[in-house]
Amino acid sequence: MSDIAVTNASHAKVCRDGALPQQVSTDTLRKTIAATSQAELKLELVNATEQRAAPVVTYYGLSFRIAQKAELKRVEEAFREILVSEAITRNSIGSFLADKRTQGPGREYASGLADYCLGIIIKERPDGESLTTPFSRYRELYGRALDTLKDFPRPLARLITCIIRFSLNHFENGGERTGYWELDLAIELLSNPGSASLARPHESVTRRPVCPIDHGTGRMLELSKHLTAQPRWSPILDDECRTLAQSDLLDVTDHQKALAIWAASAWRLGSTECALEPLTQIAEIYPFSRWASKYLEQAST
Numbered sequence: 001m002s003d004i005a006v007t008n009a010s011h012a013k014v015c016r017d018g019a020l021p022q023q024v025s026t027d028t029l030r031k032t033i034a035a036t037s038q039a040e041l042k043l044e045l046v047n048a049t050e051q052r053a054a055p056v057v058t059y060y061g062l063s064f065r066i067a068q069k070a071e072l073k074r075v076e077e078a079f080r081e082i083l084v085s086e087a088i089t090r091n092s093i094g095s096f097l098a099d100k101r102t103q104g105p106g107r108e109y110a111s112g113l114a115d116y117c118l119g120i121i122i123k124e125r126p127d128g129e130s131l132t133t134p135f136s137r138y139r140e141l142y143g144r145a146l147d148t149l150k151d152f153p154r155p156l157a158r159l160i161t162c163i164i165r166f167s168l169n170h171f172e173n174g175g176e177r178t179g180y181w182e183l184d185l186a187i188e189l190l191s192n193p194g195s196a197s198l199a200r201p202h203e204s205v206t207r208r209p210v211c212p213i214d215h216g217t218g219r220m221l222e223l224s225k226h227l228t229a230q231p232r233w234s235p236i237l238d239d240e241c242r243t244l245a246q247s248d249l250l251d252v253t254d255h256q257k258a259l260a261i262w263a264a265s266a267w268r269l270g271s272t273e274c275a276l277e278p279l280t281q282i283a284e285i286y287p288f289s290r291w292a293s294k295y296l297e298q299a300s301t
Helices: 026-035 069-084 090-098 104-124 137-149 155-167 181-191 215-228 235-245 252-268 272-282 289-300
Strands: 011-016 022-024 038-047 056-065
Touching: 011 026, 022 026, 026 038, 069 090, 069 104, 090 104, 104 137, 104 155, 104 215, 137 155, 155 181, 155 215, 181 215, 181 252, 215 235, 215 252, 235 252, 235 272, 252 272, 252 289, 272 289
Parallel strands: none
Antiparallel strands: 011 022, 011 038, 038 056
């Protein structure tokens, strides 16, 4: 409630879900708004502080559709059963959105999860799906999912938003921990190569899938994990990175990540000469240019 403020008003009138309007104080109005999760409010803010002047009245309409924790958990249960445990298809996405657990106040949350999964299909383009949607539209779907899910304070939503940002090469929030070790390592490596040193999880720790990841993004996570575990650099690692960076099956954002992981890993292992090829290609590409250009300058001095 401390985030809600009513200014330039002496009192207000509130109409809830079409009922008769009631006059309330500004403090009561703040409490009413803070306590509302499902309602349509029509407000009249009245400023009648000047005795000899006509009151100034402004009108607002507020629509509240705030899902409760239990409703969001039901959406996540349906997500886990339909889109995590089984293969992702357009039919399974439709089944998820039609599930009774994804209706009502949790619908927006479910739509964000569905957009993310549809973006995976568009990006991967599996043989079983007859797709006419352009490949590039996966970015639009990822972006729409990000805009929706970033407003939900749920661990699953936070994880998927971090995956989307990583996939789209948005590292403005570098250093944020998700609990998904490979993702945290890759984000740190590509945000600040000189500080990427996360402790590896114990092999005995049981892990379970909580959300799907497109194969291109997954391949980049595997590459960063593989290269940061190497004690030295060699031409074989150069060839592995070059092959991925030039693959026709990967999106341009994954090409850029492959080059950045290549450059950062070779540099960290002291192979400056091997780092020059990928550094040159990403020195003008944001956000990798923030450190790649500096490394190039150091190599030339």
